[in-house]
Amino acid sequence: MSTSAAPQFVGQHLGKFVADAKLADIPKAVQHEAKRSLLNFIGGAIGVARFPAVESAFKVLNRFSGPRTATLMGRSERMDALSASFINSVSSNFLDYDDTHLNTVIHPTAPVAPALFALAEENGASGADLLLAFILGGEIECRIGNSVSPGHYDGGWHITATCGVFGAAAAAAKLMKLSPQQIWDALGIAASEASGIVENLPSAAKNVGVGNAARNGLFAALMAQEGYAAAPAAIEGKNGWARATGHGPVLAEILGDLGTRWEIAKNTYKPYPCGIVMHSVIDASLELRDKHGLTPQDVEHIIVRGDALLLARGDRAVHNERDGRVSIHHSVAAPLLWGKAGVAEFSEDHVMHPDAKALREKVKAEVDASMPRGSARVIARTRKGATVEATVLHARGSLENPLSDKDIEAKVRELAAMNGGRFDVDRIIAMAWDLDRLPNAGELARLTAA
Amino acid sequence: MSTSAAPQFVGQHLGKFVADAKLADIPKAVQHEAKRSLLNFIGGAIGVARFPAVESAFKVLNRFSGPRTATLMGRSERMDALSASFINSVSSNFLDYDDTHLNTVIHPTAPVAPALFALAEENGASGADLLLAFILGGEIECRIGNSVSPGHYDGGWHITATCGVFGAAAAAAKLMKLSPQQIWDALGIAASEASGIVENLPSAAKNVGVGNAARNGLFAALMAQEGYAAAPAAIEGKNGWARATGHGPVLAEILGDLGTRWEIAKNTYKPYPCGIVMHSVIDASLELRDKHGLTPQDVEHIIVRGDALLLARGDRAVHNERDGRVSIHHSVAAPLLWGKAGVAEFSEDHVMHPDAKALREKVKAEVDASMPRGSARVIARTRKGATVEATVLHARGSLENPLSDKDIEAKVRELAAMNGGRFDVDRIIAMAWDLDRLPNAGELARLTAA
Numbered sequence: 031m032s033t034s035a036a037p038q039f040v041g042q043h044l045g046k047f048v049a050d051a052k053l054a055d056i057p058k059a060v061q062h063e064a065k066r067s068l069l070n071f072i073g074g075a076i077g078v079a080r081f082p083a084v085e086s087a088f089k090v091l092n093r094f095s096g097p098r099t100a101t102l103m104g105r106s107e108r109m110d111a112l113s114a115s116f117i118n119s120v121s122s123n124f125l126d127y128d129d130t131h132l133n134t135v136i137h138p139t140a141p142v143a144p145a146l147f148a149l150a151e152e153n154g155a156s157g158a159d160l161l162l163a164f165i166l167g168g169e170i171e172c173r174i175g176n177s178v179s180p181g182h183y184d185g186g187w188h189i190t191a192t193c194g195v196f197g198a199a200a201a202a203a204k205l206m207k208l209s210p211q212q213i214w215d216a217l218g219i220a221a222s223e224a225s226g227i228v229e230n231l232p233s234a235a236k237n238v239g240v241g242n243a244a245r246n247g248l249f250a251a252l253m254a255q256e257g258y259a260a261a262p263a264a265i266e267g268k269n270g271w272a273r274a275t276g277h278g279p280v281l282a283e284i285l286g287d288l289g290t291r292w293e294i295a296k297n298t299y300k301p302y303p304c305g306i307v308m309h310s311v312i313d314a315s316l317e318l319r320d321k322h323g324l325t326p327q328d329v330e331h332i333i334v335r336g337d338a339l340l341l342a343r344g345d346r347a348v349h350n351e352r353d354g355r356v357s358i359h360h361s362v363a364a365p366l367l368w369g370k371a372g373v374a375e376f377s378e379d380h381v382m383h384p385d386a387k388a389l390r391e392k393v394k395a396e397v398d399a400s401m402p403r404g405s406a407r408v409i410a411r412t413r414k415g416a417t418v419e420a421t422v423l424h425a426r427g428s429l430e431n432p433l434s435d436k437d438i439e440a441k442v443r444e445l446a447a448m449n450g451g452r453f454d455v456d457r458i459i460a461m462a463w464d465l466d467r468l469p470n471a472g473e474l475a476r477l478t479a480a
Numbered sequence: 481m482s483t484s485a486a487p488q489f490v491g492q493h494l495g496k497f498v499a500d501a502k503l504a505d506i507p508k509a510v511q512h513e514a515k516r517s518l519l520n521f522i523g524g525a526i527g528v529a530r531f532p533a534v535e536s537a538f539k540v541l542n543r544f545s546g547p548r549t550a551t552l553m554g555r556s557e558r559m560d561a562l563s564a565s566f567i568n569s570v571s572s573n574f575l576d577y578d579d580t581h582l583n584t585v586i587h588p589t590a591p592v593a594p595a596l597f598a599l600a601e602e603n604g605a606s607g608a609d610l611l612l613a614f615i616l617g618g619e620i621e622c623r624i625g626n627s628v629s630p631g632h633y634d635g636g637w638h639i640t641a642t643c644g645v646f647g648a649a650a651a652a653a654k655l656m657k658l659s660p661q662q663i664w665d666a667l668g669i670a671a672s673e674a675s676g677i678v679e680n681l682p683s684a685a686k687n688v689g690v691g692n693a694a695r696n697g698l699f700a701a702l703m704a705q706e707g708y709a710a711a712p713a714a715i716e717g718k719n720g721w722a723r724a725t726g727h728g729p730v731l732a733e734i735l736g737d738l739g740t741r742w743e744i745a746k747n748t749y750k751p752y753p754c755g756i757v758m759h760s761v762i763d764a765s766l767e768l769r770d771k772h773g774l775t776p777q778d779v780e781h782i783i784v785r786g787d788a789l790l791l792a793r794g795d796r797a798v799h800n801e802r803d804g805r806v807s808i809h810h811s812v813a814a815p816l817l818w819g820k821a822g823v824a825e826f827s828e829d830h831v832m833h834p835d836a837k838a839l840r841e842k843v844k845a846e847v848d849a850s851m852p853r854g855s856a857r858v859i860a861r862t863r864k865g866a867t868v869e870a871t872v873l874h875a876r877g878s879l880e881n882p883l884s885d886k887d888i889e890a891k892v893r894e895l896a897a898m899n900g901g902r903f904d905v906d907r908i909i910a911m912a913w914d915l916d917r918l919p920n921a922g923e924l925a926r927l928t929a930a
Contacts (some may be wrong), residue, residue, distance in 0.1 A: 060595060065707055081708075083708075086703070086706040086708060087703070087706075087708075089706055090699070090702045090703055090705075090706050093546065093547070094545075094547075094560040094561065094562050094563075095544075095546045096543065096545045096546050096560075097544075098542040110543075110544040110546075112544050113544070149626070163897065184695060184716070185509065185723075185724055185726075186719035186720065186721075186723055186724030187724050188672070191672070218680065218683070218685055218687050219680075219685045220678045221680065221685070221689065222638070222641070222675060222676050222677055222685045222686070222688050222689040222692075223675050223689070223692060225672060225673050225674055225675040227670050227671055227672055227719060227720055227721050227724050228709045228719035228724070229671070229714050229717040229718070229719040229720040229721070229724075230668065230669075230671065230672045230710055230711045230714050231667070231719075232711060233709045233711045233712065233714075234703075234707075234708040234710070235665075235668050235669045235671070235672045235708065235709065235710035235711065236672070237708075238669050238672050238673065238699075238703060238708065239672040239673070240701070242696070243671075246692070249540070249688075250688070252540045253536070253537070253540055253684075253688060255540075256536040256537075256539055256540050257532075257536050257684075258533075258537075258684040258687075259683050259684050259685065259687065260680055260683050260684070260685035261679045261680045261681075261682060261683045261685065263679060264677065264679050264680050264683075264685065265823070267679040268636070268679070269677060269678035269679040269681075270636065270677060271636075271677050271679070272680040273635075273636055273722070274635055274636030274637050274677050274678070274679075274725070275725070275726075276635075276725075276726040339880050345775050347548055358725040372526035379606075400588065409752050450485075453870060480830075
C-alpha cells in the first residue's frame with residue numbers, strides 16, 4: 031500500500047486529501063458553517079447531559095473509565111477520551127435536535143466532534159487544527175453517505191452511525207497528525223466497525239449506535255497509529271463495506287470535486303426538537319398566532335395542507351411524547367397554546383396536556399399535491415366564522431431559510447438553561463465563533479463542564 | 481414489550497430461552513463439547529498473546545483502561561473487563577486456529593468466552609454458570625448465523641464478528657442474571673453493533689471486528705442491565721439487522737428446536753493453523769511420510785487431487801506466510817519436510833525456506849470431480865519410479881474425524897509453549913475438564929496469566 035503513486039483506492043484518495051488539507055485552503059464560509067455546527071452540537075450535548083439515558087450510559091462506562099482526561103459536556107464528571115466520546119455523542123444527538131445534512135439525513139457533528147474535543151484536552155491542539163479536522167471528518171462522512179444514498183437508509187441502516195464512524199476516524203486521524211497511509215488504514219478499520227439500524231431508532235439502542243460511531247472512529251485512528259492496517263479497498267471492494275450493505279458506492283460522490291465541493295457547508299440546524307417535515311407547520315401556526323392574533327379559544331377547526339410526505343410522517347394518533355414529535359396536530363397545537371415549540375412543548379407533560387389533546391382534535395391534515403416538499407399551509411376557521419391562513423414554503427432552519435447565528439446562539443442558551451447547571455454561555459459562544467484563533471481547543475471543552 | 485404473553489419476536493423468544501435455561505437440562509455431551517471449545521480457546525489466547533498485533537492493541541487500550549479486574553490470557557498485565565474482552569478475543573482468533581462451526585464458518589468461542597471470564601473474575605461466578613452461559617451464547621450466535629447463511633458471509637459480512645456480538649451479549653446477560661426482557665434488549669442493542677467485513681480478513685482490521693464483537697456484546701448486556709431498551713424486532717424487523725444486511729433471517733433456523741438441537745455441539749477444532757480445506761492434504765502427506773517413508777529427497781513430483789473448492793482456495797503462488805496458510809503446495813511440503821504442520825511450519829521463515837520453495841515446485845494440483853468435499857488424494861512419483869498415494873476423506877478435526885480430548889490438550893500445550901511464558905498447563909487442562917465443578921470460574925482465568 032504505497033501512497034507515492036497516483037491513488038487507486040477510495041481510502042487512499044481520502045487519506046492523502048485529509049493529510050494534505052490546510053485550513054487556509056478552505057473557504058471562510060465553510061469554516062463559519064463548521065463553527066455553527068460545533069456550537070449547535072455543544073448546545074445539544076449540554077442540554078441533554080442529565081437526561082436518564084445519559085445517566086445510564088454514564089453509570090455503565092464510569093465503572094470502566096481510565097484516566098479522566100476528557101470533559102463530559104454539561105456534567106461535572108470526567109472520563110477517558112474513548113468513553114467521553116461515546117457519552118458526548120449520545121447527549122448531543124439524543125433528541126434528534128442536532129444538525130442535519132439533508133441529502134443523507136446524517137446528523138454530521140455528533141459522531142465527529144466528541145473525539146476531537148477529547149483529543150484536544152489531551153494534546154492541547156489549537157482551535158484552528160480542531161476546526162480543520164472537524165471539517166474534514168464531516169466532509170468524509172457526508173460524502174460516503176452520499177455514495178450509498180438513498181438506498182442505505184431506506185434499506186435499514188442508521189446512516190448517522192454507519193457513516194459517522196468514518197468521519198470520526200478521519201477527523202481524529204487528522205488531529206493526531208497521522209500519515210496518509212495511516213488515515214487510509216483508519217478508514218479501512220472503520221469499515222469493520224460501521225453499524226446501526228433504523229429499526230432501533232425509536233429506542234435507546236439508537237444511542238448505542240451513535241455513541242459507538244464516535245468512540246470507534248477514535249479507536250480506529252488510535253489503532254492505525256499503532257500500525258494496524260486494513261484492506262486497501264475496505265470501503266469499495268467486492269467484499270467491502272458498501273457492497274456488503276447492498277448499496278453503492280457511487281465513487282464520484284466520494285471523490286468528485288474533493289477540496290472544492292464542501293458537503294459540510296450544506297449543514298442545517300433545527301429550530302424545533304421534532305420531525306423536520308413538521309417545521310413548516312409550526313412556522314405557519316406561529317404566524318397565525320403572532321400576526322393574526324389567533325388564540326386556541328378562537329378555533330372552530332384547522333386544516334393543514336401539505337405534500338404526501340408530510341401526511342405520511344405526521345398524520346397520526348398521539349399517545350405519548352414520541353408521537354408528539356412527529357405529529358402534525360401537535361405541531362399546530364403547541365405554538366397556538368404556548369407561543370413556542372421548544373423542548374418543553376414536546377415533552378410528555380405538554381404533549382399529554384388536556385388542552386393540547388383538545389386542540390389537536392380540532393386539527394385535520396389533508397394532502398395537497400400542489401404544495402412543494404417541505405411546505406405547509408395552515409387554515410383556521412374561527413368560531414366567529416372568519417378564515418385565516420398562513421403558508422410557509424421554506425421552514426426556518428431549511429437551507430433556503432437558515433437559522434441565523436443569533437438563532438443558534440439562542441438555541442444554545444435555551445439548551446444550557448434546560449441542563450439546570452451553571453455555564454458561562456456568553457464565553458462558550460464567543461469562543462466558538464473565535465475557534466480558529468483559540469490556542470488550545472481543550473479550553474472550549476472544559477468551559478462546557480457543569 | 482411484555483414477556484408474559486406468548487413470545488412474538490425473535491429476541492423475545494431468545495430472551496426467555498436464555499433466562500430459563502438450566503445446565504441440568506443440557507445433555508452432558510453438549511456440555512463436554514463446550515468444555516473442549518473453551519480449552520481450545522484458552523490455548524489460542526495464550527499462544528498468540530505476545531504477537532505484535534496483540535501488543536499494539538494492548539498499547540492502545542492500556543492508555544484507557546479502568547480498574548484492572550480481568551486477566552489478559554498469556555500476559556502478565558491486566559485490564560478492565562471491556563478492554564480484556566477485546567484483547568482476549570483478538571488473541572484467540574488471530575491465527576484462525578480456533579474453532580469452526582462449519583455450517584456458518586463462525587469461530588464461535590472467540591467473541592463469546594472473553595466476556596464471561598472477565599465477568600467471572602469480577603463477580604466470582606461458578607464454573608457451572610460460566611459453562612451454561614457459554615453454551616447459550618454459542619448457541620445464539622450460531623443460530624443467528626444459520627438464519628442468514630450462506631448469503632451473509634458470501635455477501636461480504638465477517639460472520640464471526642457480526643453474529644459473535646449477539647452471542648457475547650446473550651452469554652454476558654445470562655452470567656449477569658438479567659431478566660428475559662433485559663436479554664431481549666441486550667440482543668436488540670447488539671443488532672445496532674454488528675459489524676465486520678470479509679474484505680478486511682487479510683489485514684489486522686479483522687481483529688478489530690472480532691475484538692469489538694466481544695467487547696460490544698458485553699457492553700450491550702451492561703447497557704440493558706441499566707435499562708437501555710431496543711426495538712422489539714431489532715433482529716428480524718423490516719428495518720432490522722438481518723434485512724439491512726440483505727440476507728434472511730430464516731426464522732426456523734433461530735427458533736426451531738430450541739433446547740433440543742444444539743449447534744454448539746457441532747463445533748470443530750483445527751489441528752493445523754491453516755485453511756480448513758487444506759487439512760486433508762496435510763493428513764495425506766503425513767501418511768505418505770509416516771506410513772510409506774516418503775522423504776523430500778525421494779520426490780520426483782506430486783499430484784494432489786481434490787474437489788473444485790480445494791483448488792479454488794489452495795492452488796496459488798506463495799509469496800508470504802499468508803499465502804502459505806492457504807496453499808495446497810505448502811500443505812504437502814511442510815509435512816514432508818518437517819513431519820508436522822504446526823504454527824512454526826506455517827510461519828514466514830518456514831514458508832519462505834528454500835527447501836519448502838523447492839518442494840512446492842514439484843507439487844501440482846488437479847480437480848477430481850469424484851472426490852467429495854473436504855477430501856484429498858496425494859499421489860507421489862518417486863525418483864526410483866515408484867508411485868505411492870494416500871487418500872483422506874475426512875481430515876482430522878472434521879465432524880466425522882474429530883480431534884480427541886488428548887489432541888486438544890496437546891494443541892494447548894503446543895500453544896502455551898509458543899508464548900514463551902510459564903504456565904501450569906496441567907492445571908489449566910484439569911480445571912477446564914472439571915469446569916462444572918469449579919466454585920469460581922475466575923480461578924481458571926487467573927491461571928492463564930503469564
